Amino acid sequence: MSSIAQKKGFGATIWDFMTTVDHKKIAILYLMSGGFFFLVGGIEAMLIRIQLVKAGNDFLSAGTFNEVITMHGTTMIFLASMPILLAFMNAVMPLQIGARDVAFPFLNSLGFWLFFFGGIFLNLSWFMGGAPDAGWTNYASLALASEGHGIDFYTLGLTISGFGTLIAGINFLVTIINMRAPGMTYMRMPLFTWTTFVASALILLAFPPLTVGLFFMVFDRLFGASFFAVEMGGNTIIWEHLFWIFGHPEVYILILPAFGIFSEIFAIFSRKRLFGYTALVFATILIGFYGFMVWAHHMFTVGLGPTANAVFALATMIIAVPTGIKIFNWLLTIWGGNISFSVPMIYAVAFIPTFVAGGVTGVMQAIAPLDYQLHDSYFIVAHFHYVIVGGVVLAILAGTHLYWPKMFGTMLSEKLGKWTFWFFFLGFHLTFFIQHFLGLMGMPRRVYTFGADQGWDLFNAISSSGAILMATGVIILLVNVVMTIVKNERIGNDPWGDGRTLEWAIPSPPPFYNFAQTPLVRGLDTYWIEKMDGNKKGMIFAEPLGDIHMPNGSIIPFVISLGMFIASFGALYFMDGKPWALAVLIGGLTLMFASMLVRSLKDDLGFHITKAELLEDAKGGNTDGH
Amino acid sequence: MAHDTHVHVRSQAEFEYVKKKRAEEMRGHLATFAIMIFLTLIAFTMVAAGFSVYLIVPIILLLAGIQVVLQLYYFMHMSGKGHGMIAFFMFSGMFVAFITVLTFVTIIWW
Ligand code: HEM
Ligand SMILES: [Cu+2]
Numbered sequence: 001m002s003s004i005a006q007k008k009g010f011g012a013t014i015w016d017f018m019t020t021v022d023h024k025k026i027a028i029l030y031l032m033s034g035g036f037f038f039l040v041g042g043i044e045a046m047l048i049r050i051q052l053v054k055a056g057n058d059f060l061s062a063g064t065f066n067e068v069i070t071m072h073g074t075t076m077i078f079l080a081s082m083p084i085l086l087a088f089m090n091a092v093m094p095l096q097i098g099a100r101d102v103a104f105p106f107l108n109s110l111g112f113w114l115f116f117f118g119g120i121f122l123n124l125s126w127f128m129g130g131a132p133d134a135g136w137t138n139y140a141s142l143a144l145a146s147e148g149h150g151i152d153f154y155t156l157g158l159t160i161s162g163f164g165t166l167i168a169g170i171n172f173l174v175t176i177i178n179m180r181a182p183g184m185t186y187m188r189m190p191l192f193t194w195t196t197f198v199a200s201a202l203i204l205l206a207f208p209p210l211t212v213g214l215f216f217m218v219f220d221r222l223f224g225a226s227f228f229a230v231e232m233g234g235n236t237i238i239w240e241h242l243f244w245i246f247g248h249p250e251v252y253i254l255i256l257p258a259f260g261i262f263s264e265i266f267a268i269f270s271r272k273r274l275f276g277y278t279a280l281v282f283a284t285i286l287i288g289f290y291g292f293m294v295w296a297h298h299m300f301t302v303g304l305g306p307t308a309n310a311v312f313a314l315a316t317m318i319i320a321v322p323t324g325i326k327i328f329n330w331l332l333t334i335w336g337g338n339i340s341f342s343v344p345m346i347y348a349v350a351f352i353p354t355f356v357a358g359g360v361t362g363v364m365q366a367i368a369p370l371d372y373q374l375h376d377s378y379f380i381v382a383h384f385h386y387v388i389v390g391g392v393v394l395a396i397l398a399g400t401h402l403y404w405p406k407m408f409g410t411m412l413s414e415k416l417g418k419w420t421f422w423f424f425f426l427g428f429h430l431t432f433f434i435q436h437f438l439g440l441m442g443m444p445r446r447v448y449t450f451g452a453d454q455g456w457d458l459f460n461a462i463s464s465s466g467a468i469l470m471a472t473g474v475i476i477l478l479v480n481v482v483m484t485i486v487k488n489e490r491i492g493n494d495p496w497g498d499g500r501t502l503e504w505a506i507p508s509p510p511p512f513y514n515f516a517q518t519p520l521v522r523g524l525d526t527y528w529i530e531k532m533d534g535n536k537k538g539m540i541f542a543e544p545l546g547d548i549h550m551p552n553g554s555i556i557p558f559v560i561s562l563g564m565f566i567a568s569f570g571a572l573y574f575m576d577g578k579p580w581a582l583a584v585l586i587g588g589l590t591l592m593f594a595s596m597l598v599r600s601l602k603d604d605l606g607f608h609i610t611k612a613e614l615l616e617d618a619k620g621g622n623t624d625g626h
Numbered sequence: 627m628a629h630d631t632h633v634h635v636r637s638q639a640e641f642e643y644v645k646k647k648r649a650e651e652m653r654g655h656l657a658t659f660a661i662m663i664f665l666t667l668i669a670f671t672m673v674a675a676g677f678s679v680y681l682i683v684p685i686i687l688l689l690a691g692i693q694v695v696l697q698l699y700y701f702m703h704m705s706g707k708g709h710g711m712i713a714f715f716m717f718s719g720m721f722v723a724f725i726t727v728l729t730f731v732t733i734i735w736w
Contacts, residue, residue, distance in 0.1 A: 173715075201715070201718070204715075204719075205718065209726070235734065237734060238730075238734065241726075241729070241730065289718075292722045293725060296733075304733050305733065308732070308733045
């Protein structure tokens with residue numbers, strides 16, 4: 001591609017990314033910032049494991065430890081895992097359905113910048129008087145009692161980034177419903193698109209309860225309301241409900257796209273059509289539904305009463321059924337396939353037993369009487385790391401290798417990739433397997449230290465040593481990324497050689513309009529069908545070559561988000577009676593609404609790429625921007 | 627893409643068909659409107675007649691539910707073609723909201 005030939009200045013590149021509305025560039029922004037927060041969260045994890053490496057350690061004080069675990073959980077869930085998955089959704093889903101962009105490119109950019117500023121706001125707490133310390137679940141009794149501004153950074157930061165996620169979810173829903181290429185019926189959509197669809201629906205339905213809860217919390221803490229303050233007639237349990245009505249669907253928002261990535265990988269590297277495609281689709285939808293009926297399994301020990309506990313226990317066990325269906329479908333996809341053990345496939349194969357282990361402990365916890373023993377112990381910590389790291393993070397690492405070529409046009413090293421895998425995978429099991437037993441031996445979660453006479457020394461030391469292996473794996477991945485960028489060996493459309501879906505039929509990275517001509521879809525695994533028919537072009541076209549209408553870039557999403565960011569500082573210091581706080585609040589909101597007004601009043605009709613330019617591109621001309 | 631705009635002239639048969647459709651739709655509108663007025667009257671009468679609150683409240687809620695459905699299907703055209711996805715999402719949302727309210731009522735506030 002000649003895109004590299006056309007060198008832009010550094011400033012121009014930054015400006016380009018700040019104003020872009022192209023889903024592929026927004027994907028890169030999500031990947032970079034999500035990756036950054038992943039490293040931050042990883043450093044916090046290492047601090048936790050250093051503190052717990054031996055009995056009575058004083059590496060971190062009790063208060064700092066609480067801040068570190070809170071920020072670790074919050075960062076990993078909201079600022080690392082979700083954004084990186086959104087990066088893949090942005091990069092791949094529009095290509096898979098044969099679209100030129102998402103339905104609302106402007107909103108796509110707005111969603112990213114809101115997430116970004118929310119994340120920065122949350123992390124600034126470290127430098128501005130202390131981070132939140134009530135756990136990532138931020139239970140109201142703890143949160144309302146917490147001194148300083150940590151919790152306010154949490155509530156305001158998550159409100160901002162939550163808006164961003166909600167916007168992204170709605171955008172993907174509309175895109176998938178309305179922008180599929182001709183012939184791309186719902187039952188021909190690749191599984192990653194399907195899981196994006198269901199995860200977006202979950203975002204749509206699950207984020208509002210969180211927003212409501214956060215709003216109540218903001219008002220309780222900053223403006224003297226008492227929704228959760230028991231002494232004022234409030235109810236602290238309502239926060240728990242609101243949080244988990246969001247929280248359980250949230251774990252499925254994370255795991256479904258991960259399932260999608262693995263489904264793609266199993267099909268590509270087994271060189272076989274997915275076994276039981278229909279069953280996989282319906283299992284995904286079913287999981288989405290059940291996801292909303294089980295939240296109280298996080299609250300068995302609150303004292304909901306035996307009836308409520310029984311109902312939610314049963315519902316929770318039922319949700320394991322569609323998950324099991326998926327596992328069998330993947331196994332049968334591999335069965336008899338012509339398997340190639342490239343890095344993504346290694347991750348996918350390793351994912352199956354790991355995730356099954358996490359699912360089994362999940363079902364154990366779903367047994368309410370047993371959960372009275374397990375709750376708030378290290379067993380829970382082991383469970384959710386088996387599903388989140390063994391499911392979501394393995395999918396993120398696999399997806400990074402799988403989609404790197406499509407996003408950047410270069411190939412990550414297979415050799416270093418395998419090293420990363422082994423360090424990370426072995427380190428992971430070393431760290432977390434033993435935590436099941438720590439839990440059974442009675443070690444509570446979220447304790448900053450333990451006594452030498454409690455018999456937990458050895459297992460904690462083993463757990464911490466595993467963490468070092470995982471960190472080594474991540475560092476090797478970083479080396480891999482840098483080396484790949486420096487080498488810059490360009491690759492073609494279908495670098496894995498066995499791509500099945502539309503994204504592999506176009507150049508890597510694709511031209512900014514994706515498809516010069518909208519493709520016509522003849523079945524599931526669109527590109528594979530054309531390959532098998534010997535179609536050298538990789539697709540059939542649904543329209544003649546003609547002008548393409550494209551949206552203009554815009555700085556407004558950035559400014560709107562910046563306005564909210566500034567306003568949040570005003571809201572945060574308002575309680576302290578700082579005279580400038582109100583001015584900052586109003587100033588930020590003014591900036592936000594003024595930029596919205598500009599957007600509403602000024603027509604932006606976009607521009608056209610002419611047929612002549614497209615023909616020029618087809619001969620190998622400029623494919624990267626304008 | 628397509629720059630040439632097609633000007634479509636309706637044939638007589640098409641015209642008749644559309645007219646008949648519209649008339650049918652109009653009849654639907656009027657009928658539902660009458661039903662809705664009637665339901666509202668029932669609600670007011672019940673209150674005016676001074677029945678027990680435990681009877682009035684559930685019945686009014688039920689009538690309100692019926693009104694919402696009528697409104698959506700006859701006035702907001704959800705019965706029309708291509709509204710499947712919209713209906714699906716609306717009912718999913720209502721379902722989630724319903725479960726939430728149900729749990730709150732039964733296990734927090736009861
Ligand atoms: C087979 C499916 C699953 C079942 C039956 C299940 C069940 C449970 C139960 C009952 C708890 C509460 C335990 C307690 O606190 O006492 C729990 C906690 C948790 N689960 Fe799962 N789970 C499943 C899958 C998942 C998945 C796929 C994820 C994420 C990708 C996940 C993430 C979590 C998290 C983060 C927590 C702990 C939350 C906290 O207290 O901080 N689970 N799980
Ligand atoms: Cu859960």
